Amino acid sequence: MDVIQNYKCPCCTAPLVFDAQTQNLICESCDNTFPLETMRQMTEGSADSGGTSKYDWENYTPRNYEDTNEVTLSNYSCPSCGAEISGDDTLGSTVCPYCGNSTIVKGQFEGTLKPDYIIPFKLNIKAAIEAFEGDFKNAPFLPDEFKNKRKIEEMAGVYVPFWMFDCDCDAAVSYNAERITAWSDSNYNYTKTDYFKLFRSGQIGFANIPVDASKKADNTYMEAVEPFNYEDAVEFSGAYLSGYLADKYDVSVEESIKRANERVENSTIEAFNDTTNCYTAVIPESSRVGFSNGKIRYSLLPVWMLNIKYMDKMYKFAINGQTGKVVGEYPVDNRKKWKYFWKIAGIAYVAAAAVGWMLLH
Amino acid sequence: MKKLLSCVLLTLLLLTLFLPVYASFENPSIVDEAGYLMQSELASLTEKLDKVRNEYDFEVAIYTESEMTSDTAEASADDIYDYGGYGAGENDDGIMLYICRDTREYHFTTHGKGREYFNKNGLIYLESKVLPYLEDDNYYKAFSAYIETADELLSMAKDGTPYNEKNLSTKYIVGVVLVCLLTPLLLGFIMMKKKLKKMKTAVENDYAANYIKPGSMNLTTSRDLFLYSRITKTERPKSSSGTHTSSSGRTHGGRGGSF
Structure with a gap:
């Protein structure tokens, strides 16, 4: 009918x-x-484009870690924040890399799930400190005392567990778009707004999107410290853990998929947005993103964790152990901050006075 | 008979005394080709104009036409002034109000000392007196206001201080002062906030653009459908003023617009 x-x-x-x-x-x-x-x-x-997004991820099958005698591991637990980390049995560190608590308890290694891949540390502790100090120039209001009198309470190389997601996306996005042209004659200014409906659909693939699988590692820090170059990833071997700590995942795949979906969907729409350049304004109206060939792997990625004490307050930083990217929150020197404010405002006042004088005379 | 002859001679003598003044203006002070005025109004305005221009030895003229003789009101006014022999003294000092009926445009053209006496702010003041009547199509009142204001400004110029005040409303002045006071603070705050962002680099990443497989994007549909258009028009600022060179090569001041 x-x-x-x-x-x-x-x-x-x-x-x-x-x-x-x-x-x-x-x-x-x-x-x-x-x-x-x-x-x-x-x-x-x-x-x-108005259809429902479909997410098709294959099930992850965990593999048990088998002791290969490559390195003797111990378990360390932090009574303060509850972190359960593994590490080289000979490791001298007794401070929790996440919260800086020094009453960390060493215990018997109880085994864990075996990661699929690992990206080994490329930066040793000296290079990590150099990267951290090199980042000071990017922090405009950093107190001078912080540069000289900071106290590194704890610095530990931690292999942080991540779920890595691969997928192919089939997406359709519709947009409302406007193109504005303007012209004038002797009496009037004219503005013509042309309204369009745009449709884009196609495929796009993603590989190795990391999602933090540790509850103790701050998700914000772990996303900020990206990207990791996955070309350096190798098959996991316990030998890489020598001298470093290794956290094990306590965020399930199911919990992490939600965040992976969000990031993939955002980036797919953004990639399609780039094909709508010749308009004055483009507003996404609806989108449908279908996932296929979704693969999930369990990986350990290298991150230097720093806890720095300054003026009785603890500041937390993370350094990408592969690229040297530093993320964190620096203390702010209010004197420097307001000095900059008045410098800009002062220059602007001179300009504003000149413009004001011209407007009033 | 002798008494009559004496009276005639005396009258001629008196006329001779005034002749140099009247003789400097060869053109009629008002030409109304557009036909805006009645005869009585024309006569009244002519009298007022002649009085002003003779008092100050300065051209004050009005010229209206139904169709524009040049491309723009400014060019038409300049050409009529230059080629029509308007102006007083060696420098052809004066001002003329030109109006084109069909396009409803007006233009004040100034020349010689007229550019100084009727400077930018003076023309804005003059326009503020005349334009409301033009917009109401009350041409007699518009021309009367023009003559009275020209008289006022010429009187100030004669005293050595030509009108040069901006007609700024209190609201405008307060607005400018507030903007000048607050904008630098706002700018300083925005710039400071921008720099403060650099102090906190631990921020979430809602995108995964770093992980797009190179060359994996394949656009299968790219359709742009035009739906409809909307045209809006806004009236252009009615007035413009400044100095320019006319087709005769002479420099004019002026201000004009539409009504």
């Missing part, structure tokens, strides 16, 4: 009626005219 298709005006949402004379659909409310083919394509595109 045929279905009668009712079209609504994209401008004012009033019902459109077919005009036999022009063979177009017309809106009796706002007087716009639309070709039948345009409305048909618009309805098809909207149906495509």
Whole structure:
């Protein structure tokens, strides 16, 4: 049975009626005219992009860690924050890398799930400190005392557990777009706004999107310390843990998938946005992202964790053990901050005074 | 008979005394080709104009036409002034109000000392007196206001201080002062906040653009459907003023617009 298709005006949402004379659909409310083919394509595109997103991730099968005698491991637990980490049995460190608590308890290694891959540390502790000190120049309001009198309470190289996600996406996105042109004659300025409906669909692939799998490692820090270059990843071997700590995952795959989906969906829409350049304004209206070939791996990624005490307050930093990228929150020197504010305001006052004088005289 | 002859001679002598003044203005002070005025109004305005221009030895003229003779109101006013022999003294000092009926445009053209006496701010003041009547199509009152204001400004110029005040409303002045006071603070605050962001680099990353497989994007549909257009028009600022060179090569001041 045929279905009668009712079209609504994209401008004012009033019902459109077919005009036999022009063979177009017309809106009796706002007087716009639309070709039948345009409305048909618009309805098809909207149906495509307005569908529900589908996420298809394969199940992750955990592998048990087998002691290969490559290195003797011990378990360390922090009574303060509850972190359970593994490490070289000979490790001298007795401070929790996450909270800086020094009453960490060494215990018997109880085994853990074996990671699929590991990215070995490329920066040793000296290079990590150099990277950290090199980052001071990027912090404009850093107190001078922090540079000289900071006290590194704890610095530990930690292999942080991450779930790594691969997937191919099939996406359809619709946009409302505007193109504005302007011109003038002797009496009036004219502004013409052309309204468009845009449809984009296609495929895009992602590989190795990391999602923090440790509850103790701050998600914000772990996302900020990205990206990791996965070309350096190797098959996991316990030998890489020598001299470093290793956390084990306590965030399930199911919990991490939500965050992976969000990031993939955002980036897919952003990638499609880049194909809509020739408009003044483009606003996404609806999107559908379908995931396929979703693969999940368990990996350990290298992060230097720093806890720095300054003015009786603990400041936490993370350094990408592969690239040297430093993230954290520096203390702010209020004197420097307000000095900068008044410097900018002062320059602006001189300019404002000149403009004001011209406007009033 | 002798008494009559004496009276005639005395009258001629008196006329001769005034002749140099009247003789410097060869053109009619008002030409109304557009037909805005009645005869009585024309006569009244002519009298007022002649009085002003003779008092200050300065051209004050009005010229209206139904169709524009040049491309713009400014060019038309300049050409009429230059080629029509308007102006007083060696430098053809004066001001003329030109109006085109069809396009409803007006232009004040100034020349010689007129550029100084009716400077930018003076023309703004003059326009503020005339324009309301033009917009109401009350041409007699508009021209009367023009003559009275020209008289006022010429009187100030004669005293050595040509009108040069901006007509600024209190609201405008307060607005400018507030903007000048607050904008630097706002700018300083925005710039400071921008720098403060660098102090905290531990921020979430909601995107995964770093992990897109190179060359994996394949756009299968790219359809742009034009729906409709909207055109809005806003009236251009009605007035413009400044110095320019006319087709005769002479420098004019002026201000004009539409009504």
